[in-house]
Amino acid sequence: MGVSGNRWNFGVLPKGSRNLITDVPGVRVGQVTLSGEQMETGVTAILPHEGNLFRSKVPAAVHVINGFGKSTGMMQVQEMGNIESPILMTNTFSVSAAIDGALTWLMERNPEIGDTTGTVNPLVMECNDGTINHIRMRHVTEEHALQAIANAAEDFEEGAVGAGRGMRCYGLKGGIGSASRLVTVGEETYTVGALLLTNFGAKADLMICGEPFGKQIASGEREIDKGSVIVILATDAPMTCRQLGRCTRRAQNGLARTGSHTGNGSGEVVVMFSTQNQIPHFPEEAVLEGKFLHDDKLEQFFKAVTECVEESVISSLIHAETMVDRRGNTVHSLSEYLK
């Protein structure tokens, strides 16, 4: 639901009805949250459409802002320009569990995978939640990934949930944030949605809608800008993978406006897909037909991406509850400062 009812207003474009990535028709999000002794982590799954993802792939692009990360599956997205699996997010050391979950889910639905046709490319994104979660214990299992996928729905929670359970952002409690924007081209209105896993930034650097909020709440000693952020973008506008790639490169604008300088140890990866012009795994014809926006019409989509990403960061901070990290330090919710 993004950020609302506060003093901030992110950008100028109209928002979707939920102000979530699921405003893009067909997109669903499911999560599993693990909470217990030394365990504060989880899985978040994004399903690009309701059909068979392997047999009907979505055009897609990825962009690496800073590559200090262990996310997997991007190489094939870049080569083939499509996504053929759920997009899973989890902690750094649970990438393997998420891969296994995605494979199991995809193989169940497609008995031909690895038998009479080729393999399939799971897309798993990660951030390191090791300050709050005991990441070395690798709590996430294949079953958690399967459950997150099974939970996929249009409504989902933001904040300290799913993969975002143990994340920390701008010295505050981070996690899952989402927002959406509407872009009208001629007589058509399209939706752009963002979902972020936020785990980056130093407290003193936090900016909210241009306000140097972090300076007001940071005390003394500078921390370093560490951690990572994953940005998932979706649209129902007809774009080629090259055009989606152009959009992904605008995500950095939104992140930058929240104050970060993109830290050395940050894994910052952006993924974007369009639900239009799906590509069949088993094509009936050698030549496919498609419809695509002229590049001159992308301008407002670039603004939409910038706005969505900025708002999603702040939304993750507002929705995340206050927690205590592995060393007993309190990690505050931004909402505490807004009362």
Next chain:
Amino acid sequence: MGVSGNRWNFGVLPKGSRNLITDVPGVRVGQVTLSGEQMETGVTAILPHEGNLFRSKVPAAVHVINGFGKSTGMMQVQEMGNIESPILMTNTFSVSAAIDGALTWLMERNPEIGDTTGTVNPLVMECNDGTINHIRMRHVTEEHALQAIANAAEDFEEGAVGAGRGMRCYGLKGGIGSASRLVTVGEETYTVGALLLTNFGAKADLMICGEPFGKQIASGEREIDKGSVIVILATDAPMTCRQLGRCTRRAQNGLARTGSHTGNGSGEVVVMFSTQNQIPHFPEEAVLEGKFLHDDKLEQFFKAVTECVEESVISSLIHAETMVDRRGNTVHSLSEYLK
């Protein structure tokens, strides 16, 4: 006309009727050859179609194999996925003259450029012909570039002509080489054509159809593999710029089979365009329609690129006449060894 009537046969795919890049319908090539005192250089121009190139752009991709070169215009091709100018080739220090020629030609045909619409992106490729040509004298002028464009036709010469006049390849006389292949997908037959500017390799390394020809003709002292090569590829198959990019990355296969290890000082750039799915500068609709091959159908195009590029290298060597370099050394034609 590629290589024919010799003992070699490059690959297995059928050739186009001319065995030249101009077998792709609409593609034309024009050249200007400069020859005189300390002057052995020129310009080669490739026109992707017969219409207004700025107003009807061709989908395109570029690939850098080794970036030791001064070719220009590739950045915008990568971002926008299209070419909107003639493709010019010349010597390294005449890139500026060729840019000027392209600009003049494009501005004459499009008075709106730089006035009521944006600018235009000339694509100029180069190799260093400084062993044979006195490159510091910058013999090529804007007018030569304009003349090369004006000379564009379906028939053109290979060998020591145009931009290839002063080039040296595998220790022999290099220059312009071209070839084409036919690829049938279902009931449609498409053409892939290549035109190369060859200026790379060491004599002892030359391989022709797997035959270690260079070892037989090289004498003693190893030279180093220096110089560059430009590869222009064209097709009338409907491909997206991503797919064209995949094709460009197969050009290295063809080059490698002629024996080079891709030298340190080599500028090796590949450009490919499709004449299908042209993109209007002034679109009538926000949403464009297109037709594209499924990636599963690209297999034979990858083979076609590999074969065309290999044959074009050897064709440039066979067609180039023997010349004497600036220091009085004879640079032999491969054809001398084939009598």
Next chain:
Amino acid sequence: MGVSGNRWNFGVLPKGSRNLITDVPGVRVGQVTLSGEQMETGVTAILPHEGNLFRSKVPAAVHVINGFGKSTGMMQVQEMGNIESPILMTNTFSVSAAIDGALTWLMERNPEIGDTTGTVNPLVMECNDGTINHIRMRHVTEEHALQAIANAAEDFEEGAVGAGRGMRCYGLKGGIGSASRLVTVGEETYTVGALLLTNFGAKADLMICGEPFGKQIASGEREIDKGSVIVILATDAPMTCRQLGRCTRRAQNGLARTGSHTGNGSGEVVVMFSTQNQIPHFPEEAVLEGKFLHDDKLEQFFKAVTECVEESVISSLIHAETMVDRRGNTVHSLSEYLK
């Protein structure tokens, strides 16, 4: 001299003594400004050090934020990790004149270029000043480029000068802006400097230090975010070309904080060099020695780049004088709004 004596303060790091790119020892900037009937353009040259640039190359990297541009020379910088020429900036259709100037200057100082050694790679960056300057007339000549290089000094003007003469940024008069920051690592203090050619953004989007300044001064109808920006970064910190590349990718943070969403038609290119660990063209030894910062120590450099770039944009706007464009519209200086 960046932005000072105003209500804004960009970031937290200390500034260099001039608050200009020339705070990096050895770096000099020279400019030529052309002003007359339908002519408002020029050339800006950055010289990385005072020695022979070809024989002693500086480690360098380039990064393309949005590739709708005609800048040239980047391919070789990426392959070889160095710069061996002055960096020239001018208008889009004068790239060829600037190449010629750079070549003449480099060949005069290095008679071996193109004769007994290879060629040289001019680095020329551009923006389209066609709203104010009659760009089709190609006013800039080789001699102007040579004069800009000859004018190189530690002191230089910002605003509507040199290549910035006819530029337009956020609907205001843009041009040349510069700033610097100091970064202390252990007992060493290093300098990071930026010089920008600003020609991008829509008025309503302008943000200054988080303040939505553009909204206050924009009237009615939204313009689109068009035009381009060139970012040149310098440092005396010892960094490899990979590390310089990491820094270049932070320039987008600074640009984003001034409000742009990175427009469709924008050529946004970032170049960075270090004056340390220069690479000889004619090495005395096969193995070179170097010193480099550990990546953990890059954190504050990333912040410095972000801050410098943001301040340089605003500095270009503050220093540029009000001008009238080719169609008689006034293009205001930001300084008019600050009285």
Next chain:
Amino acid sequence: MGVSGNRWNFGVLPKGSRNLITDVPGVRVGQVTLSGEQMETGVTAILPHEGNLFRSKVPAAVHVINGFGKSTGMMQVQEMGNIESPILMTNTFSVSAAIDGALTWLMERNPEIGDTTGTVNPLVMECNDGTINHIRMRHVTEEHALQAIANAAEDFEEGAVGAGRGMRCYGLKGGIGSASRLVTVGEETYTVGALLLTNFGAKADLMICGEPFGKQIASGEREIDKGSVIVILATDAPMTCRQLGRCTRRAQNGLARTGSHTGNGSGEVVVMFSTQNQIPHFPEEAVLEGKFLHDDKLEQFFKAVTECVEESVISSLIHAETMVDRRGNTVHSLSEYLK
């Protein structure tokens, strides 16, 4: 041991004493081979040096020739220019098991990982052995990966072993192949080694030292060029990650000379590391010292990479034994045709 005692001789450079990647001092290879009912697969591990890989990282680069693959860990290698884990190879659906093995091994040796310092980046490469192995059954476990690492030694087998157990290459039995070359620069002699996992190509396309061997042994119907290939390169020459990257881009030359056109569905990834200039995880000084070859001296390394890779492909074919695939078809060893 590469290819010896046959009629072929790959290239001109001298070979290392073993003609294996382990000729590079400190490099070791370990393997686990799984063979049984519907199970023909395994793991191959390459250890860049004998010390603590996480605390002393090796400079490295990766290059994607064709990105249809699921290998993981490359993003961080590209960003940081180093490798900090064993390099594991296995089948496509066992990437997760190999990640788990690498993590367990690294965490055991470095209790600070994920606790007081950041995470670690496992590098896992894969090919699809699904024609011979029942890949959907995911036979490989974390323990197999650990065992492969534990088996690391200077001597190792080539052919249908380790990750290569179930691979198929040029319609013949593929698997693991390795070779090495010596490069002398001044008074120093360096080693370049390659280890390949071969699983690509169509039988009719196979070329051996320029000989069209595949045409002689292929019968009738063309198969398509499918499958993948992983290339691991090592050297003890002092190179920066940029220079290692330049070397990786020459691997395609070696592959191309064995006849492939780089198929549509091929995951072709190249990794190279140098054992020199290791980078400490916990640096004692902010500024590190290094020694690096001048780029002019890379020429013979490019040739060495080309030669090693070509020979390694053929070596994998010669050493692999004849097997029967899941559908009862015999997959022949190349050695059968050489008797």
